[in-house]
Amino acid sequence: MTIVETVTQAIEKTLSQLGISHETEIILEHPRELAHGDYATNIAMALAKTEGKNPRELAEAIAKNITTPDIAKVEVAGPGFINITLIPSFFEREIITILKESDRYGRNEILQGEKIITEFTDPNPFKLLHIGHVMSNTIGESLSRLFEFSGAEVKWSNYQGDVGMHVAKAIWGIMDLGGYEPVLNQSLYEQVTFLGKAYAHGATTYKDNMHVNDMQQLNKKIYERTDDTINAIYDWGRQVSLDYFEVQYKRLGTRHNTTDNKAFDYYFFESQVGNLGKEKAIENLNRGVFEESEGAIIFPGEKHGLHNRVFVNSLGLPTYESKELGLAQVKYDTYPYTSSFIITANEINEYFKVLLKAMSFVFPELAEKTTHIGHGMMKLITGKMSSRTGDVISAEDLLGDLETMAIERAEGKELSPELVSQIAVAAVKFAILKQDTSKDIIFDPEQSLSFEGDSGPYLQYTHARCCSLLKKGGELGIEAQAKQPDGWEVTELERYLYRFPEIVEISLQTRAPHRIANYLIELAQTFNTWYGNTKLVDEGDLATPYRLALTHATKNVINNGLWVLGIEAPESM
């Protein structure tokens, strides 16, 4: 039984002893001020009115009767809070648990037996992997890890638009620039840069209302695969893009599956789900779910308080909407999930509401299992980042600049390329994950590059510092021992460490990795303050073994927390 359950039960018992029946749930929270205790409940204030009593008097009455072995002190404070302080040996037991469970500490079984499929990143072949994709990738990976940390079997998927007008624009651009042959023998980066240029050229031309017809015809030919020359360009461009994305996932530290060493378990493509989606739309047109309008097949979202959307356009081609229907089925056929999460930027939130409504008629069981999670957009303070490949900033450029800064920051200290990469990735991922992911992020590269304050590198540094202290203890022949010395005063650090599993649960329930990120910062600050004020490894001090145990516990919690965020925890840096 967890400490929260034990204490809640004790309060429950007290209430019934006092003859108070209640429907209000007993909620335990951590007071903002540690001085107020480890847990607090507002139950007295909540029940005061129905009981016809003064909240403070009621609180006093309840407080007097709460007893469990782990409670050292119960106090009434403020308007009627009941503050609870735990006994020192509770913390000692928790430290033992943290050391014993090691990299499993903080895991739970809330999602035991669940089969979850997540979808994120979703870059489009023929286009750049840009910072928006980095954001989706980071958030999607963290949520996937959080689900896994909570006991679910999780499959990662990536859905990519390998057909559609953007491809036609790119291919038109390639042809107009004289073909791809000249770059064939160059590096992957050169090839993909050429591709990016070609796309930009096509897109600009299209926007200027030139060659619109040509590109639409081209689009049709790409669909039909009737032209050998076009097919060759298409196959080259698609493969170059996919290879290049994979290089970027490696660089981003995206976890790779063990079967084929690729970032995702499943890759789905628009070209593979379009026909099925179109069939479903036509099928449901006959059932009256969809309607014909202006030569297109639409879903009348307006009948459901939403807006109408086109599923099959007037040329008879499936739009993104109907492809998504096909995708839901293909995903389920590939991996019979109990839940499916689709993580995208929030600019398509409204679109997804309509889509899920339509899906609830076409595939009721699948729609029930599907959740869309919209994340904020990455806004840039312009002019501060190099942008070698166009007006959007590529993942490549972003990471390159961060790595350069990390090296400068180290001031001549030799860092392995691997470590430099880990630090750069930590900087950007933490900047994304430290705040509510549903909101836009104003990405100030300078700030993220500064590596100060609440940053990923700060956490990594704290982790490395813990490792160093443990090493020093080892050299002196002092082993960590989770046994409080006589007269030990419980530190703030201990009073934060045991909260990690609770934080993970809250983070899961609200699907908010930033809860974990913020907790880790608080924990690291608490540790560093302690470190600054106390000589932790002191040969002559009997408390050193316990201090080393706390240091080790801190290392474990930071390590596990960073794991959920998808950030590496190097032992030295």
Added chain:
RNA sequence: CCACCUGUGGUGAAAUGGAUAUCACAACGGUCUUCGGAACCGUUAUUCCAGGUUCGAGUCCUGGCGGGUGGACCA
């Protein structure tokens, strides 16, 4: 025009309806013969406006004002 999201120090953020609104950056001032200074300590400064619900509102409701995103053949 309609829908959804959003408004917290100079800047960027946090806060299951709880106590004196927290953290970082910036600014200013300190600590240092390091246990690894990418550190630690201190000072200044904040909930868009008006009502309402509640014992209690940054948080919930209503109405303003400001910002973002969407609103039929792009995704």
